[in-house]
Amino acid sequence: xxxxxxxxxxxxxxxxxxxxxxxxxxxxIRGKPAVVCVxxxxxQDSGAVxxxxxxxxxxxxxxxxxxxxxxxxxxxxxxxxxxxxxEHYRExxxxxxxxxxxxxxxxxxxxxxxxxxxxxxxxxxxxxxxxKMARDIKEExxxxxxxxxxxxxxPSKYVSKMAGKxxxxxxxxxxxPEEVVDFLRNLPVGKLHGIGAKTEEELNxxxxxxxxxxxxxxxxxxxxxFGKNKASLLRxxxxxxxxxxxxxxxxxxxxxxxxxxxxxxxxxxxxxxxxDLCSDLNKKLQxxxxxxxxxxxxxxxxxxxxxxxxxxxxxxxxxxxxxxxxTLIDRFLSENPGKMLRRVGIRVSGLSFKDAKGKKEQKRLxxx
DNA sequence: CGACGTGTAAC
DNA sequence: CCTTTTACACGTCG
Numbered sequence: 342x343x344x345x346x347x348x349x350x351x352x353x354x355x356x357x358x359x360x361x362x363x364x365x366x367x368x369x370i371r372g373k374p375a376v377v378c379v380x381x382x383x384x385q386d387s388g389a390v391x392x393x394x395x396x397x398x399x400x401x402x403x404x405x406x407x408x409x410x411x412x413x414x415x416x417x418x419x420x421x422x423x424x425x426x427x428e429h430y431r432e433x434x435x436x437x438x439x440x441x442x443x444x445x446x447x448x449x450x451x452x453x454x455x456x457x458x459x460x461x462x463x464x465x466x467x468x469x470x471x472x473k474m475a476r477d478i479k480e481e482x483x484x485x486x487x488x489x490x491x492x493x494x495x496p497s498k499y500v501s502k503m504a505g506k507x508x509x510x511x512x513x514x515x516x517x518p519e520e521v522v523d524f525l526r527n528l529p530v531g532k533l534h535g536i537g538a539k540t541e542e543e544l545n546x547x548x549x550x551x552x553x554x555x556x557x558x559x560x561x562x563x564x565x566x567f568g569k570n571k572a573s574l575l576r577x578x579x580x581x582x583x584x585x586x587x588x589x590x591x592x593x594x595x596x597x598x599x600x601x602x603x604x605x606x607x608x609x610x611x612x613x614x615x616x617d618l619c620s621d622l623n624k625k626l627q628x629x630x631x632x633x634x635x636x637x638x639x640x641x642x643x644x645x646x647x648x649x650x651x652x653x654x655x656x657x658x659x660x661x662x663x664x665x666x667x668t669l670i671d672r673f674l675s676e677n678p679g680k681m682l683r684r685v686g687i688r689v690s691g692l693s694f695k696d697a698k699g700k701k702e703q704k705r706l707x708x709x
Numbered sequence: 710c711g712a713c714g715t716g717t718a719a720c
Numbered sequence: 721c722c723t724t725t726t727a728c729a730c731g732t733c734g
Contacts, residue, residue: 405720574729
């Protein structure tokens with residue numbers, strides 16, 4: 342009989358990634374707080390913070406914050422503000438991900454700066470081995486690319502992710518299977534990966550403050566509040582239960598969104614922007630990805646998002662479906678008379694991948 | 710059930 | 721005075 346061995350999974354998170362990469366090529370900003378920004382281009386300083394380095398975080402400057410707020414926090418201090426350069430970060434990321442993949446039996450990149458490595462086979466259940474691997478990986482990335490990362494090790498993706506959050510930057514945290522419940526127990530629910538502001542608020546209002554409070558509340562009670570599905574999800578997060586495999590997933594959708602120079606209700610202005618976004622998306626599609634559903638995304642002056650979508654005969658060229666987008670725009674406008682839009686976007690979904698001969702292929706969507 | 714729209718979450 | 725991209729769950733409608 343072969344008992345199913347416990348898995349060992351590493352979560353690798355590149356520290357303050359965009360900022361770290363900038364510090365590498367801009368030695369002059371080292372030792373200073375640095376803020377990497379997405380400028381929206383409508384006014385000076387309109388836009389949001391993509392990443393800040395740890396010195397900037399000490400000033401309270403965090404990802405997602407409006408640039409104008411960050412500037413206020415930086416007032417009088419020597420803080421460097423830089424625009425994002427995604428192309429460059431993607432190059433660096435790609436090289437690092439290639440390094441990481443070498444160390445894994447199974448590999449899953451989850452974003453530009455994060456990946457899971459299943460090392461169960463090569464470490465045969467030995468956490469010492471996994472820890473050594475993590476140190477080797479950290480050293481290798483430091484040596485080859487000059488940046489630090491934080492690694493979490495645990496028996497599942499979720500636990501490794503939570504472990505990694507414990508010590509940053511340049512951290513290494515191991516949570517063994519028998520330690521999982523204790524490790525999570527006293528964490529505030531909002532700290533659990535997958536529990537955001539809304540759910541945190543809802544849990545708190547029930548008197549549920551820490552992870553341990555969740556199972557203590559009882560599954561039936563949770564189900565009344567959250568429904569069967571989410572209730573069991575919450576309980577699993579509290580107890581560190583996660584069987585999801587480390588595997589590269591196919592993309593389900595691709596989208597592009599942009600901020601308008603000025604708020605508008607004008608179909609022609611919107612159409613023009615949509616047409617730009619289609620051209621941009623085509624660079625990604627490369628005539629290799631076909632789609633069956635298109636969506637128009639709108640964000641109004643109050644930052645409320647709405648979508649209008651339509652399933653169409655399969656297409657592989659975003660620009661070729663511009664007439665359908667025009668229809669969606671007109672539909673949206675007639676259903677929302679006078680609504681001022683701030684941002685507009687497009688999305689294609691129902692994707693399938695085509696090979697060189699234009700034939701449909703099964704997997705491989707994640708390559709693009 | 711498939712299509713569509715919204716909400717939540719994470720980066 | 722607030723970016724961008726993706727995923728997924730869920731409610732609703734026909």
